[in-house]
Amino acid sequence: MHILILGAAAGGGFPQWNANNANCQRARDGDPKAPAQTQSSIAVSVDGAMWCLCNASPDLRQQIEANRQLQPRPDGPLRASPIGAVVLTNGDIDHIAGLLNLRESQAFSLFATARVHGILRANSVFNALNPEFVARREIDLSTPFKPLPGIQITAFSVPGKVALYLEDPSQKDLGTSDGDTVGLEIMNIATGRKFFYIPGCAEMTPSLAARLRDAPLVLFDGTLYTDDEMIRAGEGVKTGQRMGHMSISGPAGSIRSFERLGVKRRLFIHLNNTNPALNLDSPERAAIAASGWEVAMDGMEIRL
Numbered sequence: 001m002h003i004l005i006l007g008a009a010a011g012g013g014f015p016q017w018n019a020n021n022a023n024c025q026r027a028r029d030g031d032p033k034a035p036a037q038t039q040s041s042i043a044v045s046v047d048g049a050m051w052c053l054c055n056a057s058p059d060l061r062q063q064i065e066a067n068r069q070l071q072p073r074p075d076g077p078l079r080a081s082p083i084g085a086v087v088l089t090n091g092d093i094d095h096i097a098g099l100l101n102l103r104e105s106q107a108f109s110l111f112a113t114a115r116v117h118g119i120l121r122a123n124s125v126f127n128a129l130n131p132e133f134v135a136r137r138e139i140d141l142s143t144p145f146k147p148l149p150g151i152q153i154t155a156f157s158v159p160g161k162v163a164l165y166l167e168d169p170s171q172k173d174l175g176t177s178d179g180d181t182v183g184l185e186i187m188n189i190a191t192g193r194k195f196f197y198i199p200g201c202a203e204m205t206p207s208l209a210a211r212l213r214d215a216p217l218v219l220f221d222g223t224l225y226t227d228d229e230m231i232r233a234g235e236g237v238k239t240g241q242r243m244g245h246m247s248i249s250g251p252a253g254s255i256r257s258f259e260r261l262g263v264k265r266r267l268f269i270h271l272n273n274t275n276p277a278l279n280l281d282s283p284e285r286a287a288i289a290a291s292g293w294e295v296a297m298d299g300m301e302i303r304l
């Protein structure tokens with residue numbers, strides 16, 4: 001199975017348009033130790049020919065141009081794309097806005113939970129995806145589906161939060177309900193090999209831990225290094241917990257939570273522009289490496 005990291009950064013990307021912190025300034029200066037990263041998405045293929053996108057980021061056009069595998073083959077028909085399916089893990093802007101790049105009456109299947117399909121239906125701009133060509137398929141949680149021949153995905157609910165622009169402060173948990181945030185177990189049917197893609201997760205629960213135990217590969221929420229890093233940097237008022245993301249460090253953080261799970265290869269993905277781990281020479285990046293984790297980067301290809 002081919003796994004292509006299209007975008008390793010969180011919403012806003014790295015650098016983010018209005019962020020002027022030292023991290024972003026280094027990336028803007030083209031510092032090779034602070035390489036720019038686009039917004040949250042991966043692509044998966046079993047044959048290297050047809051690809052399934054997991055999330056469609058606002059940077060999708062740039063990501064297609066940066067990755068030959070996602071472009072029409074030179075010997076193909078006049079209108080063509082190797083992108084045959086898109087699977088969404090939530091309704092966040094960084095995960096759905098790229099759908100607008102996929103208009104132009106090109107056939108593909110679009111998989112999402114009922115909750116996330118509801119968000120798309122409520123925003124008429126997504127009608128730009130011609131229903132005669134784009135099949136909207138509802139994901140039934142925990143029932144496996146095949147987005148493309150040879151690939152099987154099982155989506156499961158993870159602790160998270162309703163999309164930022166839909167938060168309702170008058171409701172419990174801001175109006176979050178089951179199906180707002182899912183993780184994906186992605187399997188190559190021919191080999192039985194599988195990995196997990198979980199770009200947003202607020203907490204390691206016993207059921208999530210059981211699901212991930214001994215997995216060969218997990219791509220996991222790396223939004224913030226420390227829960228209060230945005231507040232301490234003076235760049236925001238929210239903790240990671242408030243945003244629906246568990247942080248990398250700390251007693252309830254992901255490094256600690258994965259310690260006894262036996263996951264062979266672990267990569268952080270969906271990094272916010274304030275996260276010092278975006279800098280290749282930061283002590284936080286070194287601490288991540290020392291704990292056996294990697295940090296995903298745009299253009300990285302993983303074979304499983």
Ligand code: MLT
Binds near residue numbers: 200
């Ligand atoms: C998130 O992952 O928390 C969201 O993408 C935030 C946002 O929409 O800016």
Ligand code: MN
Binds near residue numbers: 011
């Ligand atoms: Mn996000």
